[in-house]
Amino acid sequence: MxxxxxxxxxxxxxxxxxxxxxxxxxxxxxxxxxxxxxxxxxxxxxxxxxREPNMIKICLIGDFKTCPDRSIYKMAAQLADSLSKEKGISLLPCPREHFTRPRSLNRIRRFQPDIIHLLGKPDPAELFRLKMAKLSAPRAKTVISAQQPVKTRTVRNMLSYVKPDLAICLSQKSAGFFGECGVKTVILPNGVDMTNFRPVSPETKAELRRRYCLPPNKLLLLHVGPVRAGRGVDLLRRLQNPDTQVIMAVSNPGIFNRTLLESLRKSGCMILTSFRPNIADLYALADCYIYPMLPEEDANYQIFSSEMPLSVLEAMAANLPVITTPFGALPEMFPEGDGLYYAQDDFEFLKAFQAYTQGTPVKTRTKAEMCSWPEVINRLKEVYTKLLNEKI
Structure with missing residues (x-):
């Protein structure tokens, strides 16, 4: 035989x-x-x-580097980790930096996923990767998670060539862009780790300030992200005063505006540039989170931040008051109030800061619960199922 x-x-x-x-x-x-x-x-x-019966096979393409102060890596790694623990999901993570190697494409060919899910902006290079993966698994559905949409003519042309089956968007504006390109869309927020980022007691907050040698009686304003002009961080200089200490955790110290960095330091802002795996401590010891990103009409914002900034979600999970510009998907997803303030310019930021100091009750964590990873993963699985059943 x-x-x-x-x-x-x-x-x-x-x-x-x-x-x-x-x-x-x-x-x-x-x-x-x-x-x-x-x-x-x-x-x-x-x-x-x-596969086992009813198993959905997912090929996830993205940056899965261990870098807790880079939001795009962090989101991809947490999404991959959450999906890998789900019953009914068989996951094949494909790191973006190794993607063009024959071994990676052979793995996709052997795996034959039901869905190829690309995490990224997307830009032309990422769309090319998606097309390569599709050639290795022709029967698979293709999905894009649009974190930082690059809305150029080149991307429009690439979308008509690659023809993804679905774009998962963060805002209605991005959904409109992909819709104009003939791509079906759904709105799904980013996830946040509600366990690691959580409110702490006054005693724990005081202990953390002692540990990091920070003034115990000052108001501590926190911002996490790179120092670039397009992020509006120059505003932080004007919030620094004898009663208020601004703390900046620079997420990518290798890429920043050196002149702006020195200007912030001279004004008294505290700049933390070293790698910090315990970034949750900074949210726990802070009194308020500031996100002054310039709006779309003032800066090419998509190269600077996700439409739903992870640092804002983490601050809300820690139940911090948040003062932010009405940036990206934030106003669509989270109504103002309960400790969340939207400000258009310096005057409105200062006005919101004064309102915060009046002791308004803060319930930002309640707003962020809809973005907990279990909630997001459940909704994502529903999207996968509907896509495979041709219901999207």
Missing amino acids: PFVNSFCLNITLCHGHLAYLAITQTSLSFAIKNALTNSQKWLTLSSGYL
Whole structure:
């Protein structure tokens, strides 16, 4: 029975164990049954992967670097981690920096995903990666998570060529852009870790200030992100005063405006440029979070920040008062009030800051609960299912 013998030699469990099969039909059936029972996710055959019933196979393309102060890496890593723990999901993460290697494309070809999900802006290079992945798995549906949409003619032309099946957008404005390009859209917020970022007691806040050698009696205003002119951080100089200490955690110290950085330092702002894996401590010790990003008409904002900034979500998860410009998807997702203030210019920022100091009750964590990772993952799984069932 040469067919049976050849078949037996190519059955391997995904964790590396070889299933030895006798050359009889009865033994063959028994061995396959045991192999399926012992394997948690799938069997690897010489021709590809077998899934469990009702399993959705997802190929996730993105930056999964361990860098807790870079929001785009952080979001991708947390999404991959959350999906990998979900029942009914078989995940193949494909790091973007290794994507063009033949080994990565071969993995996609063997895996044969149901859905190829690209995380990114997207820009032309990322859309090209999506097209390459699609060629390796022609039957897969393709999905884009549009974090920082690059709305150029080149991207429009690429979208008509790549033809993704769905764009997951953060704002109605971005959804309109993809809709004009003939791409179906859904609105889904970014996720935030509600366990790591949470409110702390006054005693814990005081202890953290002692640990970081920060003044115990000053109001501490926090901003997390790179020092660039397009982010409006020059405003922070004007908020620094004898009773208020501005703290800036620079998320990418290798890319910043040096002149602006020195100006902030001279005004008394505290600049933290070192890598900080315990970034949650900074939110815990702060009194208020400031996000002064310039609006779209004043800056090419998509290269500076996600439409739903992760640092704002983390501050809200920590139940901090947040003063921000009405940037990106924030006004669509979160109504003003309960400690969330929208300000258009310096005057409105100062006015909102004065309102905050009057002791308004803060309930920003309640607003952020809709963005908890379990909630976002449940909604994302619904999107996957509807897409595969042609209901989107």
